[in-house]
Amino acid sequence: MPSFPFQIAARDGAARTGTLTTRRGDIRTPAFMPVGTAATVKAMMPESVAETGADILLGNTYHLMLRPGAERIDRLGGLHRFMNWDRPILTDSGGFQVMSLASLRKLTEDGVTFASHIDGSRHHLTPERSMEIQRLLGSDIVMAFDECPALPATDDQVAASMRLSMRWAQRSRDAFGDRSGHALFGIMQGGINRELREESAEALRSIGFDGYAIGGLAVGEGQAAMFDVLDYAPGLLPDDQPRYLMGVGKPDDIVGAVQRGVDMMDCVLPSRSGRTGQAWTARGQVNIKNARHADDPRPLDESCTCPACSRYSRAYLHHVFRAGEMISGMLLTWHNLHYYQQLMAGLRGAIAGARLDDFVAVFHAEREKGDI
Numbered sequence: 001m002p003s004f005p006f007q008i009a010a011r012d013g014a015a016r017t018g019t020l021t022t023r024r025g026d027i028r029t030p031a032f033m034p035v036g037t038a039a040t041v042k043a044m045m046p047e048s049v050a051e052t053g054a055d056i057l058l059g060n061t062y063h064l065m066l067r068p069g070a071e072r073i074d075r076l077g078g079l080h081r082f083m084n085w086d087r088p089i090l091t092d093s094g095g096f097q098v099m100s101l102a103s104l105r106k107l108t109e110d111g112v113t114f115a116s117h118i119d120g121s122r123h124h125l126t127p128e129r130s131m132e133i134q135r136l137l138g139s140d141i142v143m144a145f146d147e148c149p150a151l152p153a154t155d156d157q158v159a160a161s162m163r164l165s166m167r168w169a170q171r172s173r174d175a176f177g178d179r180s181g182h183a184l185f186g187i188m189q190g191g192i193n194r195e196l197r198e199e200s201a202e203a204l205r206s207i208g209f210d211g212y213a214i215g216g217l218a219v220g221e222g223q224a225a226m227f228d229v230l231d232y233a234p235g236l237l238p239d240d241q242p243r244y245l246m247g248v249g250k251p252d253d254i255v256g257a258v259q260r261g262v263d264m265m266d267c268v269l270p271s272r273s274g275r276t277g278q279a280w281t282a283r284g285q286v287n288i289k290n291a292r293h294a295d296d297p298r299p300l301d302e303s304c305t306c307p308a309c310s311r312y313s314r315a316y317l318h319h320v321f322r323a324g325e326m327i328s329g330m331l332l333t334w335h336n337l338h339y340y341q342q343l344m345a346g347l348r349g350a351i352a353g354a355r356l357d358d359f360v361a362v363f364h365a366e367r368e369k370g371d372i
């Protein structure tokens with residue numbers, strides 16, 4: 001019995017819809033996972049995140065090991081109690097954030113040493129330490145410790161990096177042990193090289209995981225190159241287990257990834273862009289700070305039922321952003337996360353109803369209408 005039963009209820013082409021059952025609740029797939037980097041989805045109360053329809057959120061090994069510390073969170077009862085979120089949490093394994101945030105980094109076969117971006121303190125992260133930190137946090141879905149090569153990279157560099165990640169995947173599996181009720185996901189690497197992606201998928205399958213992530217994408221390759229990889233990469237992974245595409249993405253990235261067989265995604269975009277005044281709607285993006293909204297009494301999105309759209313005008317949202325009021329980021333983050341979850345619910349329903357192609361056609365047509 002897998003530690004996390006994944007039941008696929010319906011398929012439409014390569015797309016699937018189903019349920020990933022965890023001891024802290026069910027995850028409806030395809031799923032979008034909001035990012036709660038430092039034990040909070042920024043500008044949101046956890047109850048509000050749940051109200052948007054999120055079944056699971058993400059935490060970050062890198063940030064939490066630096067502040068407040070994994071042992072401290074463990075002493076305080078674990079990450080769920082600490083941040084008042086009792087549904088599933090997936091934590092990233094830390095290597096990706098080290099390479100993108102830390103300084104004075106040194107990468108060896110054993111792991112990575114780095115200086116904290118917060119206070120410059122020195123740290124050493126290995127597959128074994130990453131598994132221990134994610135255990136201390138109480139994460140429901142643990143990510144293997146991997147290395148995501150920065151672009152541009154030659155095929156040789158991508159191959160060497162992927163093979164290191166596969167050795168780290170084995171060490172992650174060995175260190176994770178057999179923790180029932182908790183899942184360990186492997187992470188496929190290999191850049192945009194099909195042979196390397198096939199080698200990585202084969203290595204992960206032979207180690208054996210509870211789910212499989214597609215890493216090494218959404219790192220600047222562009223949507224066309226990402227979709228070219230997604231045209232074959234999900235199919236290299238076990239058909240009956242969850243597929244998680246890391247760090248994706250804009251609404252049209254998500255739709256294209258779901259069409260190609262991805263079950264889970266995460267991205268800081270809806271929350272981060274919400275704090276800067278960027279609203280995502282069915283008609284496309286609205287920058288609420290634009291002067292044209294100053295006297296507009298209409299809601300941001302007439303069809304949206306979120307608090308920002310049902311209780312406030314564009315003029316108000318424009319004002320509080322221009323005035324730098326805290327409520328501005330709260331309202332637009334809430335709207336964006338609500339919109340993302342509505343999109344996921346629409347995709348799940350369309351797949352269940354064997355009408356995904358129609359859903360996607362309407363999705364793109366709406367964005368062409370403009371005048372938002």
Ligand SMILES: Nc1cc(CSc2ncc[nH]2)c2nc(N)[nH]c(=O)c2c1
Pocket residue numbers: 035058059060092093094095096143146147148187214215216217218219246247248266267
């Ligand atoms: N694009 C991208 C994004 C992330 C961060 S996903 C995330 N962590 C915390 C929030 N969200 C990745 N993480 C890992 N471990 N490996 C990757 O290849 C990778 C690629």
Ligand SMILES: [Zn+2]
Pocket residue numbers: 300301304305306307308309310335336338
């Ligand atoms: Zn709204």
